[in-house]
Amino acid sequence: MENTRTSGRTAADNAAVAPGSACGLGAVAVLALGTFVVGTDAFIVSAFLPGMAKDLAVTTAMAAHSVTAFALAYACLAPVISAFTAAIERRRLLVLALLSLGLANIGSALAPSLDLLIVARIMAAAAAAAYTPNAGAVAAAMVRPEIRARALAVVIGGLTAATTLGIPLGHVVSAVLNWRAALVLVGVLSALAALGISSIMPDRPGGARMAVRNRLAVLRHRKVLVILPLTVTGMAAGYVPYAFTLPVLDALTGPSGSATAMLFCYGLGAVAGNYLSGWATDRAGPISVLACAYALMSWALGAMAFASGDPPVSRIVVAGFMICWGASSWAQTPAQQHRLISRAPQEASLVVGLNSSAIYLGIAIGTAIGGAVMPAGVAQTLWYGSALAGIALCYALAVR
Structure with a gap:
């Protein structure tokens, strides 16, 4: 499923990156850490939903509204965010998106009620919508044309790794500690990924703006x-x-x-x-x-x-x-x-x-x-x- 997210960049995103630089796949790997964090965050609630519901004093079905809110926010906000961030330098955008994702997860972990948790999950969805499509576009532009498909595969690998490693890891952390600790872990990983991108990724200019209606x-x-x-x-x-x-x-x-x-x-x-x-x-x-x-x-x-x-x-x-x-x-x-x-x-x-x-x-x-x-x-x-x-x-x- 998630390979659509990485390859689904817009025309403005394509314009935002210069073709065929000589960077290797090693520089792309740090982008995959970011997609791993995003993929883990998107579905981690399923790893501890009953415990979270009990802690927030709501039913399991009500606690699932946080998952619905995240997904619906991503679906609605992705085109809007893409339009408004088209001109932002790519490295800055990716770093800000991951830092925002980290803060949103810390906010989710600290939420004392379901209402505040849902607000924090919507913020996390907005950050994820800003990061994932641009990570794929940047990965394709950072490498030589002959290894572009492999670069995209590395980024997509971060998303698929979230299903095999991130979600089970979230379940283990929530079982040993609690669900709040699992969300804090996602926040910490987001910050680490942001640090890696800031340190390794070269500057990439933004592109032309495109209206949402277009x-x-x-x-x-x-x-x-x-x-x-x-x-x-x-x-x-x-x-x-x-x-x-x-x-x-x-x-x-x-x-x-x-x-x-x-x-x-x-x-x-x-x-x-x-x-x-x-x-x-x-x-x-x-x-x-x-x-x-x-x-x-x-x-x-x-x-x-x-x-x-x-x-x-x-x-x-x-x-x-x-x-x-x-x-x-x-x-x-x-x-x-x-x-x-x-x-x-x-x-x-x-x-x-x-x-x-x-x-x-x-x-x-x-x-x-x-x-x-x-x-x-x-x-x-x-x-x-x-x-x-x-x-x-x-x-x-x-x-x-």
């Missing part, structure tokens, strides 16, 4: 409008139960203490799904990949819903479910990105950026649905996700 003008393309709803629906399906991963695991295996390992399995599936989707899309076409992804997601979430009624389930089986869930969720974006670029090749950066906003809109909708259904039980939440994945499959085939 960035959204591509929505007049009928073929683009047909594709984007699938991004929203598919991401919503995968994220209906995601914020409630810990209750889901408890329903499947019981409170066995295997949550960290299961979160790691989800991350492995996400990495594999993202890579295999790009490979398969080049060979079999995006619709075939999307159909397989949505079918797998619908089956995995449905199987988990069925199994949750009679715990405990073998950890090996649950690990397989988590791998399939992660793979199907993260396999969507490369195929969708391919479809959008093929429909509007002259406006590729704009449509990919809009797809990034659609991703977070889907996450916000999915989390909101999960929060509304969760009081009825884990199985019902999983069934809703499975049904949405089925709807996404039908829609993908209908508009192929």
Whole structure:
């Protein structure tokens, strides 16, 4: 999923960086640390949601509103922030974005109530929206043209590493200390990444400003409008139960203490799904990949819903479910990105950026649905996700 964020830069962003400098991949690695922090921050709440809800004296479903707020804020603010920051020197922008992300996480950790936590999460989303697209654009411009794809892969690797390492690490820290300590850790990592970028990255000038309405003008393309709803629906399906991963695991295996390992399995599936989707899309076409992804997601979430009624389930089986869930969720974006670029090749950066906003809109909708259904039980939440994945499959085939 997240490779859309790194490659979804706008025309102004492209203008902001000079092509083909002679920097090596080592200088790009510090950008990957920043994307690792952003990816961890975006989804870390799922690693300690029940404990956070208890500490704030709210229900788990209410605490999930913080996840919805982050995703919705990212979706709405990304085009606006991109327009208003287009002319800012790139290194300064990236450093300020990471420092703002760190402060927002410290604010989240100190929040005494859910309302203040949501405000801090919105601030974190704004900082993430300022950092991630620009990190990809800068990475591509810092290296020689022949290794540009590898540079983007390094930055994307920071995002995928967040699913395999960052989220499980957040769960461990929250279990050993508390959820506030996990958010403080994200804040510290943000500051370290900002320091690294400030020390290593060369100056990169900003580009020409572009009005928000110009960035959204591509929505007049009928073929683009047909594709984007699938991004929203598919991401919503995968994220209906995601914020409630810990209750889901408890329903499947019981409170066995295997949550960290299961979160790691989800991350492995996400990495594999993202890579295999790009490979398969080049060979079999995006619709075939999307159909397989949505079918797998619908089956995995449905199987988990069925199994949750009679715990405990073998950890090996649950690990397989988590791998399939992660793979199907993260396999969507490369195929969708391919479809959008093929429909509007002259406006590729704009449509990919809009797809990034659609991703977070889907996450916000999915989390909101999960929060509304969760009081009825884990199985019902999983069934809703499975049904949405089925709807996404039908829609993908209908508009192929």
